[in-house]
Amino acid sequence: xxxxxxxxxxxxxxxxxxxxxxxxxxxxxxxxxxxxxxxxxxxxxxxxxxxxxxxxxxxxxxxxxxxxxxxxxxxxxxxxxxxxxxxxxxxxxxxxxxxxxxxxxxxxxxxxxxxxxxxxxxxxx
Amino acid sequence: xxxxxxxxxxxxxxxxxxxxxxxxxxxxxxxxxxxxxxxxxxxxxxxxxxxxxxxxxxxxxxxxxxxxxxxxxxxxxxxxxxxxxxxxxxxxxxxxxxxxxxxxxxxxxxxxxxx
Numbered sequence: 666x667x668x669x670x671x672x673x674x675x676x677x678x679x680x681x682x683x684x685x686x687x688x689x690x691x692x693x694x695x696x697x698x699x700x701x702x703x704x705x706x707x708x709x710x711x712x713x714x715x716x717x718x719x720x721x722x723x724x725x726x727x728x729x730x731x732x733x734x735x736x737x738x739x740x741x742x743x744x745x746x747x748x749x750x751x752x753x754x755x756x757x758x759x760x761x762x763x764x765x766x767x768x769x770x771x772x773x774x775x776x777x778x779x780x781x782x783x784x785x786x787x788x789x790x
Numbered sequence: 791x792x793x794x795x796x797x798x799x800x801x802x803x804x805x806x807x808x809x810x811x812x813x814x815x816x817x818x819x820x821x822x823x824x825x826x827x828x829x830x831x832x833x834x835x836x837x838x839x840x841x842x843x844x845x846x847x848x849x850x851x852x853x854x855x856x857x858x859x860x861x862x863x864x865x866x867x868x869x870x871x872x873x874x875x876x877x878x879x880x881x882x883x884x885x886x887x888x889x890x891x892x893x894x895x896x897x898x899x900x901x902x903x904x905x
Contacts, residue, residue, distance in 0.1 A: 693868065696861075696864045696868075697864075697865070697868060699861075700861050700864070700865055700886075703857075703861065703893060704889070704893065707893055707896060707897065707900070710900065711896075711900045713837065714837070714838055714841060714900060714904060715900075715903070717834050720834040720837070720838075747816070747819070750812050750816075751816065754809060754812065754813070757809065
């Protein structure tokens with residue numbers, strides 16, 4: 666068997682992930698994070714809408730630096746998941762499947778979501 | 791002799807659902823961000839007013855249903871990849887379904903309790 670003579674190298678801490686691989690695992694991690702905190706986000710949405718009093722409570726809560734940090738984290742998770750998702754939809758219709766373009770688009774996804782998170786984060790702080 | 795591959799045959803449907811729900815959410819988000827940019831709500835009344843019209847409520851409900859269906863497929867894929875013991879995975883899958891179904895009911899309650 667040829668397959669059995671192939672060298673095995675599965676040390677995850679030493680494998681250098683290509684950029685599209687990094688976008689892919691971050692897509693998974695950001696999606697899981699959004700799922701895990703969906704209940705908190707839904708609760709905040711409810712507080713912001715229900716009554717004028719709950720709206721004030723929501724504003725006060727969102728004003729806390731810990732809440733802001735959390736929301737900025739969620740913002741990054743959303744933006745990365747969103748833009749990486751758009752890239753996958755483009756890949757489905759065969760746009761960006763060349764090695765050069767797929768790398769460029771992956772860097773674009775990482776960059777745009779990070780920059781937007783920083784800019785919006787500063788605006789919201 | 792032809793060897794038949796047997797499976798649950800939900801793969802292609804879920805693949806499609808994942809993309810259709812993603813597109814629906816992307817359109818909703820684009821419109822919503824557009825509304826926020828053109829006329830940002832200045833106070834509670836305006837923010838609430840956004841969700842009071844029936845079309846907006848239906849669109850938002852459609853967004854939430856897409857979101858939770860999308861999350862179910864994604865979480866199931868993650869659980870299938872990392873949780874090998876069938877009983878543990880099954881238990882977690884049930885937990886995810888119950889949680890997401892509950893969120894869907896909660897989202898309806900939030901939207902339809904507005905005036």
